[in-house]
Amino acid sequence: MSLKYIDILPSTSNKKPSILIVCLHGWGSNADDVASLFRFFQLPNCQFIFPNAPFSYASSPTGKQWYNLQPENMYDGLTESRQLLQDFLLSLASSTGVPLSQTILSGFSQGGAMTLDLGLKLPLAGLVSMSGYLHPGLLKQEVSNTLLKALIMHGKQDEVVPLAAAIQAKVTLQSLGVAVEYHEFDMGHEIRPSMLKLFQNFVISAVQETMSQNI
Template identity: 35%
Template sequence: MSETTTLDGPRVEPLSGGPARQLVVLLHGLGADGNDLIELAPYLGQSLPDAAFVSPHAPFACDMAPMGRQWFSLQSVEPEKLLEGAEAAAPILERFLRAELEHHGLGAGQLALVGFSQGGMMALHVGLRWAEPVAAICGFSTALIGAEKLPEEIRGRPPVLLVHGDSDPVIPYQAMPAATAALKAIDVSVTAETRPGLAHGIDQEAVDLASGFLKRHLLAATA
């Protein structure tokens, strides 16, 4: 299925009205779809007026809810099952990213991946393994899967922002320091931000942190 599956989702063109000089891809979490995170585009676009935004619907129907999509199943949260799921979904996402970059006439160095929860897992998995490094990766309330294989598989070292609430009941807060340590051990620049009292979600402070991070790294990449 992965060889023929194609993704699509809502898009927002650059606020400037001109051609895109950057591309931000927003990857939603389990049980949602692309309409969830595309709502971040107007806020992030204030700092990136020349950026296009797209939020693809994950390739598979959610197997834990009657609606929504998933990048891979979470019926089992054993580490090897999570990694298998990410590895199966990765080629589908990579084809989508290449097509979107080609559509806008951009390169991977003008691309940022932003993901929430399971979408953040995919952003980290794909963004660190691409032969042509992306400009930045931002993960909200997420985790790094396949950390043990990453030292051999990493192809690029884009800067990473991780934002996690310390009251998250879905993906434990401890996932953020674990990811930070694993990434720093292989020389990836990581900024880790704790949101006190935040559960499994994205608050305004998290959006502001991402906005500043993306502006700093995407504009530097396209200056």
């Protein structure tokens, strides 16, 4: 099994991408849904990749899931998705020419949870979690990048993933040495343009850091 994905190349096609941005969709959504947000980003030097989760979502013929969230089968598929996504991320350096140190992993809801899970194990440029949460059993040994930065954004009125999950993620990541930028919004379980502006600024900062390190 391999992950299918949407690949959007930089508009400045004559240049190598300065940053690779991988965006993970939420439970029951798909890559097309997240890719529709691309037009809100003004990042011409970045390449975007939107992978589909490997498992079908029972309530929608087009929906996908990284793992089951039904109470009777909670987290079924997580181990498989974790391995598939890790292999996928590790393969991107050769297929895109952009190393993991210039790759930002991001996600919404369940995709945010996968971002925080895999992102702590890989030498990435940064993590972005929107309305996400931590999987149980996070260990300090899983953090392999002591220079890792993370952007966490969450709605104060989120009825799907409570705000407490974002606060827990912030506190836990900070305790592990991750530099966390944290924002709360007056909204529910959703993505708003103000969040994408912060996302964009986070990426620009990562690009500038990468350029300074290569000088």
